[in-house]
Amino acid sequence: MIFLRHSLAALLLLPTSWAMSDTTHYPLTIDNCGVDMRFESAPERVVTIGQSATEILYSLGLADRVKGTSVWFTPVLPQFREENAHIERLADNDPSFESVVNKHPDLVAVQYEWHVGPAGSVATRDQFSDLGINTYIMPADCDTKDNSTGGDGTRTGAFTPDSIYKGVTELATIFDVQAAGTALVKDLKTREAQAVAKARRLDLPDDLSAAFWFSSPDNGAAPYMAGRLGAPGYMMKMLGIRNVIESDEEWPTVDWETVVRADPDIIVLAQMDRRRYPADDIAKKREFLENDPVAREMTAVKKGHIIEMDAHAMSATLRTIYGLETLAEALSNMSFDS
Known part of the structure; x- marks a missing residue:
């Protein structure tokens, strides 16, 4: 791509x-x-x-x-x-x-x-x-x-x-x-740089899209999805993936109807120990995606293109680089053939 x-070229020329x-x-x-x-x-x-x-x-x-x-x-x-x-x-x-x-x-x-x-x-x-x-x-x-x-x-x-x-x-x-x-x-x-190089070797589709789901305030409620300018947006941009959520907010709440209409090819789920909200539990996230009559029809769910990622990597932290590695590795194990 x-x-x-x-x-990759930009990474090798980072300013000092x-x-x-x-x-x-x-x-x-x-x-x-x-x-x-x-x-x-x-x-x-x-x-x-x-x-x-x-x-x-x-x-x-x-x-x-x-x-x-x-x-x-x-x-x-x-x-x-x-x-x-x-x-x-x-x-x-x-x-x-x-x-x-x-x-x-x-x-x-x-x-x-x-x-x-x-x-x-x-x-x-x-x-x-x-x-x-x-x-x-x-x-x-x-x-x-x-x-x-x-x-x-x-x-x-x-x-x-x-x-x-x-x-x-x-x-x-x-x-x-x-x-x-x-x-x-x-x-x-x-x-x-190594994570970007790994993704480059995969020859991913040019129109690949994704959504990052952090949590939800209640089961089935509008989820907190990653906006386009935060750490997940950076990961997607570096790997040539389109974020289906176009908000500039860090973690906007987006109703499920909007997410389903966008039909992302990949859904990335935050994995965490925190239990402030029900959907902090990744098992609850998976249960919803697999059983909700609308959400389960999304391409990412039907094809099993679900990636689990350390929640802290989804924030702007040194772990963001680890998240980039997680994403590149997961993509290497997926097929995007029609």
Whole structure:
């Protein structure tokens, strides 16, 4: 496919705008999601609100600095199970402001601005600042994104992994572990390029379409489907797949009649441990698709073109690259002959 060839070439020519110096010179000032954060030294005590921030810090070799975690969708990456087992989990979902502050952090690392932001469900950045606590929001949740629209926010531009690499690099600079940041970014870029190359060898149909289903607030209710500009949109674009959901919202609710009319060739289901909604359970998703008299008539369901993907990979995280690998591998085992 022509688009895949262009995508692979672009990956091999990625800019080095996030290249780091060898050592951090303090005091360090970073513009983070429109707020200037000043660091007099590398943080010693960190609390994370969001699995993405947690796993990036672990990947940078900073687990010993993490004093509490929260907001988990799936189990921690296997290579970090041992370290994670010794770190207090403040909450599976939103922690209280008090539980975070009681860990006496000098930095709170945040995945989603709706947790810590102008209308933060945990607290505002000012509330932490008033206590002398710095906050760092992952750039993937504010670069090319407007979170003032409510819910999961609206993308103002298409997500790319550059915002993930930016977050890795900035956190590595804040903690003065630049070599670890450089190695992690290099590994992710290599895996990204390899996944695209694998899909390129498949010679996929030019008109291939897909829909990503994260969850639903109730059985049979309008599902949360991936918009075109978020992490799933990036995966589809890189592999030359058309997203049947054209919304710019991160996770719009879309009625099933609309999804069925669009008749995607592939449906990707989020796999997670979280149980906030009934359809968080992937078995419930499959049960609906197989038994609903309308949904079961979709091409993807009838042909068994259903892919299970780590839910955290569907968010703008380092696991997005793993999701790209999952998608490329699954496609290699499917036939799209008429």
